[in-house]
Amino acid sequence: MSELRTLKADLAVIGAGSAGLSAAAGAAMLGLKVVLFEKHEMGGDCLNFGCVPSKALISAAKIAHVPEEAVRYGISLPPAVVNWDAVKAHVRGAIETIAPIDSQERFEGLGCTVIREAARFEDKNTLVSDSVRVKARRIIISTGSRAIIPPVPGLEDVPYFTNETIFSAPDFPHELIILGGGPIGLELAQAFSRLGSKVTVVEMGRALPRSDAAHAKIAVDAVRAEGVTILEGHKATRISGGPGNISVKAEGPEGDVMIAGSHILIATGRQAVTDGLDLEKGGVDFTNKGVTVSDTLRSKSNPRVWALGDIAGHGQFTHLAGWHSSVFVRRAFFKQGSKASSLPLPAVTYTSPEVAQVGLTEAEAREKFGDAVKTSAFPFHDNDRAIAEAKTLGEAKLVIHKGKLVGASIVGEGAGDIIQMVGLAMSNGLKLTALTNFISPYPTRTEVVKRAASAYFTPSVFGAPARTLVGILQKIP
Ligand SMILES: Cc1cc2nc3c(=O)[nH]c(=O)nc-3n(C[C@H](O)[C@H](O)[C@H](O)COP(=O)(O)OP(=O)(O)OC[C@H]3O[C@@H](n4cnc5c(N)ncnc54)[C@H](O)[C@@H]3O)c2cc1C
Numbered sequence: 001m002s003e004l005r006t007l008k009a010d011l012a013v014i015g016a017g018s019a020g021l022s023a024a025a026g027a028a029m030l031g032l033k034v035v036l037f038e039k040h041e042m043g044g045d046c047l048n049f050g051c052v053p054s055k056a057l058i059s060a061a062k063i064a065h066v067p068e069e070a071v072r073y074g075i076s077l078p079p080a081v082v083n084w085d086a087v088k089a090h091v092r093g094a095i096e097t098i099a100p101i102d103s104q105e106r107f108e109g110l111g112c113t114v115i116r117e118a119a120r121f122e123d124k125n126t127l128v129s130d131s132v133r134v135k136a137r138r139i140i141i142s143t144g145s146r147a148i149i150p151p152v153p154g155l156e157d158v159p160y161f162t163n164e165t166i167f168s169a170p171d172f173p174h175e176l177i178i179l180g181g182g183p184i185g186l187e188l189a190q191a192f193s194r195l196g197s198k199v200t201v202v203e204m205g206r207a208l209p210r211s212d213a214a215h216a217k218i219a220v221d222a223v224r225a226e227g228v229t230i231l232e233g234h235k236a237t238r239i240s241g242g243p244g245n246i247s248v249k250a251e252g253p254e255g256d257v258m259i260a261g262s263h264i265l266i267a268t269g270r271q272a273v274t275d276g277l278d279l280e281k282g283g284v285d286f287t288n289k290g291v292t293v294s295d296t297l298r299s300k301s302n303p304r305v306w307a308l309g310d311i312a313g314h315g316q317f318t319h320l321a322g323w324h325s326s327v328f329v330r331r332a333f334f335k336q337g338s339k340a341s342s343l344p345l346p347a348v349t350y351t352s353p354e355v356a357q358v359g360l361t362e363a364e365a366r367e368k369f370g371d372a373v374k375t376s377a378f379p380f381h382d383n384d385r386a387i388a389e390a391k392t393l394g395e396a397k398l399v400i401h402k403g404k405l406v407g408a409s410i411v412g413e414g415a416g417d418i419i420q421m422v423g424l425a426m427s428n429g430l431k432l433t434a435l436t437n438f439i440s441p442y443p444t445r446t447e448v449v450k451r452a453a454s455a456y457f458t459p460s461v462f463g464a465p466a467r468t469l470v471g472i473l474q475k476i477p
């Protein structure tokens with residue numbers, strides 16, 4: 001160990017994914033000395049094996065689906081011919097276009113020392129890797145998460161994909177079984193189906209379990225209508241077969257079913273990456289959900305240490321990792337009091353239709369506030385733009401407690417974009433009336449938010465007291 005190069009740093013960051021990179025960039029731009037460790041790819045999961053390749057694949061799949069949609073508009077197109085190698089090249093192209101922003105060169109240019117090795121704790125304020133020892137005033141753990149491989153008998157003996165391998169699959173998976181019906185499972189089920197795969201999803205509970213139940217059902221039924229088999233309430237009990245020939249036995253409400261496919265993708269959730277970090281030596285408490293932190297994202301057992309992104313155990317989203325980095329920079333360097341939970345969290349599943357959420361779902365709000373919760377919804381089938389585009393599936397639903405917005409769920413085309421205005425209103429403490437008190441351009445899909453908010457006030461604006469008042473006011477010349 002004595003031959004290790006020793007560095008001193010204001011901040012040492014373990015993991016150059018969405019969380020670690022944003023925090024490192026913020027600290028370096030403030031003139032602080034930053035050492036950044038990354039043992040695999042710069043950019044982490046989001047860039048290499050997550051958001052970017054999945055959204056690139058979804059975009060290719062949307063194009064492949066155009067001939068089927070075109071019929072509705074009186075246009076007939078020949079069926080799409082999918083070239084898997086070319087689709088993969090498109091996915092790689094998206095990654096390569098974004099990669100320079102996350103690159104070692106860019107971060108060295110910002111003044112960071114980038115060490116492409118695995119880091120581990122030596123003591124409470126020291127990290128070591130193969131070539132360096134870093135004594136740091138503050139340490140960020142941003143090591144992310146990886147796919148959980150469930151203990152289904154036989155799984156270890158068959159070849160399977162995870163998010164790390166599916167986007168570069170050598171052969172197109174013609175019959176794809178997907179274990180898990182969360183966002184990863186559903187997004188990729190629809191994408192591979194549209195590209196020509198026969199897809200079966202095996203989900204032990206309900207698909208999209210964290211989304212508003214009614215909205216999840218709308219999206220799940222839409223994916224089913226495109227030909228994907230989605231078996232909810234089915235638990236895989238045995239997996240067998242070999243390359244190109246996989247069988248899954250699943251226990252469902254009506255007994256066992258057998259599913260056959262050429263390939264299988266595991267999308268049964270994520271586990272925090274804490275292994276190899278020697279967290280005990282750093283005095284950092286953790287569980288299988290990640291590092292044990294308070295709402296300030298500081299380790300409860302070692303206040304020098306912060307945990308940001310997936311490893312903080314508060315959710316797994318790139319925008320959450322970005323927010324965590326912002327909380328860190330504000331608290332650590334500007335002594336401001338932001339907390340991880342200071343702002344409502346949005347979440348979007350990029351199926352067609354998209355399923356979007358910000359703040360509490362109706363069910364979560366009812367659990368928290370009881371029957372005082374009210375909802376106000378507006379369907380896309382009454383939205384003129386949706387009608388003109390023949391894409392009327394879905395609705396916007398506002399969740400309201402004592403006249404205050406506590407959440408919103410939207411399912412439909414463009415839901416992820418539309419929900420942002422509700423997030424803006426909630427994050428800035430705007431009143432519900434703010435969502436009615438602006439001119440919304442016609443015809444836009446986002447009008448559904450204004451209409452849902454207006455619907456909440458309709459009884460008071462057009463009710464009997466208002467009519468009486470207007471009657472009186474009419475007498476004034
Ligand atoms: C298929 C898929 C699709 C997704 N789609 C979306 C989406 O559309 N929108 C969204 O918001 N989120 C999405 N996510 C989630 C998003 O990718 C993660 O929330 C995000 O990447 C978390 O960032 P992070 O920095 O916490 O971790 P990561 O991005 O996982 O980065 C952690 C980094 O730490 C490194 N590391 C680990 N241990 C060490 C060590 N000891 N030393 C050095 N380096 C180490 C790893 O190699 C990795 O590069 C998706 C995820 C998947 C899997």
Ligand SMILES: NC(=O)c1ccc[n+]([C@@H]2O[C@H](COP(=O)([O-])OP(=O)(O)OC[C@H]3O[C@@H](n4cnc5c(N)ncnc54)[C@H](O)[C@@H]3O)[C@@H](O)[C@H]2O)c1
Nearest residue numbers: 150180181182183184185203204236267268269316348349
């Ligand atoms: N659009 C997005 O923002 C996006 C997209 C993909 C992933 N992500 C993030 O990544 C996280 C992980 O996604 P995910 O879909 O892997 O996990 P998830 O935890 O959201 O869903 C996993 C699903 O697998 C099911 N499951 C678990 N074990 C099973 C078994 N043995 N047999 C059958 N079903 C089983 C669970 O019931 C659950 O519904 C998400 O929660 C999200 O935070 C975000």
